[in-house]
Amino acid sequence: MRDLRVAVVGAGPAGIYAADILTKEHDGAHVDLIERLPAPFGLVRYGVAPDHPRIKEIIKALHRVVGRDRIRFLGNVEYGVDLKLDDLRRHYDAVIFATGAISDRELDIPGIDLPGNHGAADFVSWYAGHPDVPRDWSLDARQVAVIGAGNVALDVARMLAKPADEQLSTEIADNVYQGLKANQATDVHVFARRGPAQIKFTPMELRELSHSPAVDVIVHPEGFEIDEASQRAINSNKGTRLMVDTLLKYLEAEPTGAEHRIHIHLCHAPVEVLGAERVEGLRTERTELQGDGTVRGTGEYVDTPVQAVYRAVGYLSSHLPGLPFDHQAGVMTNDRGRVLDLDDVPLAGLYVTGWIKRGPIGLIGHTKSDAAETIASLLADLDGLPRPEVSDPDAILKHLADRGATVVDADGWSRLDAHELALGQGQGRERIKVVPREEMIRAAGPTEE
Template structure:
């Protein structure tokens, strides 16, 4: 349940069993597959987004059926679905954001990175009006967090229109970013550069923007503890080397600046009707690696504040959730501490928002191994041959199957061609379904 990488890798592992033929339905509440590969990887990361071509091989497997535009709990209850299938693997990810927990966080102009990413990736649920209102006012931007998503947001906001125009972004996103008055982007890290979680590749990419300069204060790179960590960890050493190079940069007239500021945590967002600034406290790192405030504060001007301090999972109606993940044992869902027959979990909703896309493959294999072991031991029993999709359609549901997805895919490619691009993302759910209806009408006609 969830047609992102975790779900597709689980389907691949199940459908690939030659000795035990397994039919798999990949169910997603969106009309499109690929999850965070489509709606999480920044559109200017063309090579990373090309992973969907690999994932598509599983959708084409004869034992796999993609069933999109189905929301469990609304279109069909979890209990109804479970009555029709032998087992369910929950792979719907962790799309919720974590809060800063500081005063002023609810002011207009304060957004979660999940909001911004959903918007520029063309997610059907993106709050377009709210994000665009904030971006179009944003001369000074503060991004809180030093992970890859934080750098994605900073990079996209700092890119020139010419750099973004070839991407798959919806046209309204490109138009908004081209009109945005962004001059300064400050990325705040609560701890030192050695504790930052971004990858070196993401960090170095900031240094290749066409009309933006990356700045780092040399004083942020003099901590003896950071040097000791760099001596033990190549990843830290590479990051510190890249940051050292940035510390030698100077602002360029007319260019956007992207400043990476460490040992700084937001303690309050300022403003009355909307965000106007961020009060920042200087920190140190204690022996346990925690950021500790020094009491020294300063103020950064900000028209837009984007928090990027982690993801968390949400509960699916009828499914247990503890601290943002589904409790499990080797992928078997636990209810009151006991494995629940026929229920499994994989991906971020299983382990939390950690790892890269490829991490989901190993994770899914562990879960599938548990499922197959339960089938072999007789724990799983067949629940009937009737098709739950027929039940859904009979009550007015509009499932999107693989052929329908191909129609959406073709419509996006055609729209991209109009603008001289490989693809332009359709962002609106009704637009996506209209592409399905149009293709069906053409066949019938």
């Protein structure tokens, strides 16, 4: 097979898996991982709560890929700013877009624009130390609503309820610790539209809610509904069974009198955020199961006093300049990873993988199989791929330098990584994450002699 130079735009798990699979499947493939942040790993680094270190074990495997021969990391390089689509086409045989999903999906209910409404993705980016979000976050609400039935909703609820000092063993950045230290929340209400067998929590995430002695988890009996379809799901799926068992334990447990409480409300659909000048409450409609996993409204409404609302109803990918995009589905139009134009014709040499390909669903294992499908499509197209105009693999570095981009390569990332580890060791912790972009770039730079 011919030699192959591929740009992968996005160095999260999806992009790294694509680079890994391609270089294993094709001995002549060389990949540039192009990432807009100075650090790789995407939502594994910036979408996981700091008190989940075991989930971040995946970083160790991703780190090995980034440092491998025939894979080159080009961090702090933004598509659409430092590089255009034409630039990539000139320098590479093919381009794989793996930019993920980092924005919040909207929730169209009255009052959602009142001050005190927040997107969960924005909050996650803040507490995960993302360099491109504000350093401060107002946490003055004593009663908070979290809308959503997935793991992100649980992460948000746990971070709002758990005392800040319990985070000091993690990589939490100082500005995040100080913000959480000032948190006034005592009661966090999580609302799910469907019943206990339909929610998308994972058992591990659900059990972790009660790991803090300062937090009581209260499952409210109203809406704890198990119909025949729910029972079939419980009987046939171990994860569903474990999740429902955990909810039942919370339902039956006596509160300990802890100073913080996480309330889980099932079969409650949000219909309006209440308030005049800012959030004062959340109105939900009681729902009932219809026997097929879906629910319908009952016409019974409940008002819960809250001063802040976090919507955790899904992530959304962003439209990339010069490329087709399905705004309703929030994905780049594609067929098995081949990017399609408006007439559903494949665009030669352009591919997509990860959440921007299939939507923000699935776990790490899905991401790997998704990347494998995209690489299979690329390799099947290999003989028909147009040759790049520029043959020198280092020409892209000169192009970026001429654009004024400060590129963080794999050595630079290793220096930044070592710097964060050293900061942590100074306080008896594994790592302390560096937040400001300029500080990240400075730490990634060559050490002065």
